[in-house]
Amino acid sequence: xxxxxxxxxxxxxxxxxxxxxxxxxxxxxxxxxxxxxxxxxxxxxxxxxxxxxxxxxxxxxxxxxxxxxxxxxxxxxxxxxxxxxxxxxxxxxxxxxxxxxxxxxxxxxxxxxxxxxxxxxxxxxxxxxxxxxxxxxxxxxxxxxxxxxxxxxxxxxxxxxxxxxxxxxxxxxxxxxxxxxxxxxxxxxxxxxxxxxxxxxxxxxxxxxxxxxxxxxxxxxxxxxxxxxxxxxxxxxxxxxxxxxxxxxxxxxxxxxxxxxxxxxxxxxxxxxxxxxxxxxxxxxxxxxxxxxxxxxxxxxxxxxxxxxxxxxxxxxxxxxxxxxxxxxxxxxxxxxxxxxxxxxxxxxxxxxxxxxxxxxxxxxxxxxxxxxxxxxxxxxxxxxxxxxxxxxxxxxxxxxxxxxxxxxxxxxxxxxxxxxxxxxxxxxxxxxxxxxxxxxxxxxxxxxxxxxxxxxxxxxxxxxxxxxxxxxxxxxxxxxxxxxxxxxxxxxxxxxxxxxxxxxxxxxxxxxxxxxxxxx
Numbered sequence: 001x002x003x004x005x006x007x008x009x010x011x012x013x014x015x016x017x018x019x020x021x022x023x024x025x026x027x028x029x030x031x032x033x034x035x036x037x038x039x040x041x042x043x044x045x046x047x048x049x050x051x052x053x054x055x056x057x058x059x060x061x062x063x064x065x066x067x068x069x070x071x072x073x074x075x076x077x078x079x080x081x082x083x084x085x086x087x088x089x090x091x092x093x094x095x096x097x098x099x100x101x102x103x104x105x106x107x108x109x110x111x112x113x114x115x116x117x118x119x120x121x122x123x124x125x126x127x128x129x130x131x132x133x134x135x136x137x138x139x140x141x142x143x144x145x146x147x148x149x150x151x152x153x154x155x156x157x158x159x160x161x162x163x164x165x166x167x168x169x170x171x172x173x174x175x176x177x178x179x180x181x182x183x184x185x186x187x188x189x190x191x192x193x194x195x196x197x198x199x200x201x202x203x204x205x206x207x208x209x210x211x212x213x214x215x216x217x218x219x220x221x222x223x224x225x226x227x228x229x230x231x232x233x234x235x236x237x238x239x240x241x242x243x244x245x246x247x248x249x250x251x252x253x254x255x256x257x258x259x260x261x262x263x264x265x266x267x268x269x270x271x272x273x274x275x276x277x278x279x280x281x282x283x284x285x286x287x288x289x290x291x292x293x294x295x296x297x298x299x300x301x302x303x304x305x306x307x308x309x310x311x312x313x314x315x316x317x318x319x320x321x322x323x324x325x326x327x328x329x330x331x332x333x334x335x336x337x338x339x340x341x342x343x344x345x346x347x348x349x350x351x352x353x354x355x356x357x358x359x360x361x362x363x364x365x366x367x368x369x370x371x372x373x374x375x376x377x378x379x380x381x382x383x384x385x386x387x388x389x390x391x392x393x394x395x396x397x398x399x400x401x402x403x404x405x406x407x408x409x410x411x412x413x414x415x416x417x418x419x420x421x422x423x424x425x426x427x428x429x430x431x432x433x434x435x436x437x438x439x440x441x442x443x444x445x446x447x448x449x450x451x452x453x454x455x456x457x458x459x460x461x462x463x464x465x466x467x468x469x470x471x472x473x474x475x476x477x478x479x480x481x482x483x484x485x486x487x488x489x490x491x492x493x494x495x496x497x498x499x500x501x502x503x504x505x506x507x508x509x510x511x512x513x514x515x516x517x518x519x520x521x
Contacts, residue, residue, distance in 0.1 A: 325406060
């Protein structure tokens with residue numbers, strides 16, 4: 001018998017296995033004969049090496065550079081203005097046109113971009129300088145807005161998606177030059193080839209492109225976020241604002257904090273609602289160092305989980321991370337937190353602990369590390385009424401917003417004339433339920449939530465009715481007013497429309513509402 005090489009022997013053995021196929025809705029099978037298997041093994045060829053595959057892809061791409069039938073220009077990825085890319089479109093946000101390209105665009109996120117621009121503008125007004133690193137820029141709409149609306153001195157727009165380079169270049173460079181993104185798109189190849197300076201950051205293999213106008217500069221790159229941050233840190237290039245719009249829980253937090261100037265800002269993101277809600281505690285523990293349980297205020301847990309992780313990481317570097325504002329959006333869900341990084345060895349550990357909730361009594365409480373170590377967790381009222389404390393943490397238990405900074409953002413929004421949600425086409429929203437609240441209302445609610453007397457969780461009116469055995473849930477605004485008249489601090493909640501915040505316990509809240517109802521009847 002003719003000898004068979006190891007390669008052909010492996011293929012022969014695989015080919016002798018049963019082959020399945022579907023015919024008329026039933027599955028039949030038959031084995032190949034030895035002759036058929038040998039013929040199959042001789043015809044099989046191993047895949048070409050990586051270099052050969054890359055050369056073939058380059059030849060295919062060169063062949064695609066034919067003339068577009070719509071605009072009679074080279075059919076490259078840059079020329080999407082004429083409609084050659086079905087995934088690309090022009091949108092308008094806060095009066096600015098931009099190109100979405102192949103990036104994932106959501107109108108619901110316009111509100112978080114509004115707040116980011118306002119925070120950046122406040123920082124620039126206070127310090128006189130604004131250098132921004134938009135680490136995961138997507139289409140570059142944030143870079144465009146930082147230039148035009150926050151008067152940034154420089155913006156580095158980076159995104160790993162190479163297919164979206166034309167949109168990223170067009171939006172970022174248009175923000176600097178003042179031209180329209182469409183005009184910049186039409187000459188993308190000219191900008192990258194002639195106008196922009198191409199250079200290779202230290203330790204990286206890909207080039208970045210700089211475009212200067214006076215003392216201002218725009219930089220565009222397509223690099224892995226962690227590598228870019230490491231390169232910036234090694235070159236001692238630091239930023240007034242590092243915007244990390246990451247997906248899921250993956251974010252290079254340590255390196256991002258390292259690249260923020262002392263006194264600068266970092267804008268963090270998480271979209272892992274399952275981890276923050278206690279459905280994947282092993283994921284939250286791995287990513288944020290916090291074991292999350294399912295609580296009535298799970299959406300606030302997400303914000304406090306992100307802030308707590310940043311506060312702990314900053315403390316390990318001899319820095320303090322202070323929340324300036326926090327925003328929860330239900331369409332993801334999306335948790336976004338803006339923090340200021342300052343230099344200090346003394347960090348606010350008194351605001352880094354655990355939140356516990358009793359699902360029977362409806363009471364919640366902060367559990368500091370000292371009580372956790374001594375084991376004194378149960379209050380007398382919990383022991384009397386039954387139930388057990390379900391804990392989550394460690395996380396941030398301090399204020400979610402800075403009152404003075406929110407006031408400055410309100411002033412900036414008023415000077416810009418910003419009202420509404422900033423999206424001119426309501427059809428872009430997924431549904432009426434996910435449509436953002438007007439910006440002025442959001443800032444008002446954030447201002448109310450800045451009251452330091454409020455407890456670090458919200459209460460839903462339906463939980464008040466359940467614990468208090470009421471026929472109907474209290475009306476939120478009326479309940480807030482009743483609590484204030486009784487001497488408690490109370491405020492609306494931006495996370496849940498039917499929720500509120502207060503300095504009162506659940507028992508005190510129920511008693512206050514019952515007395516209010518009796519007094520009104």
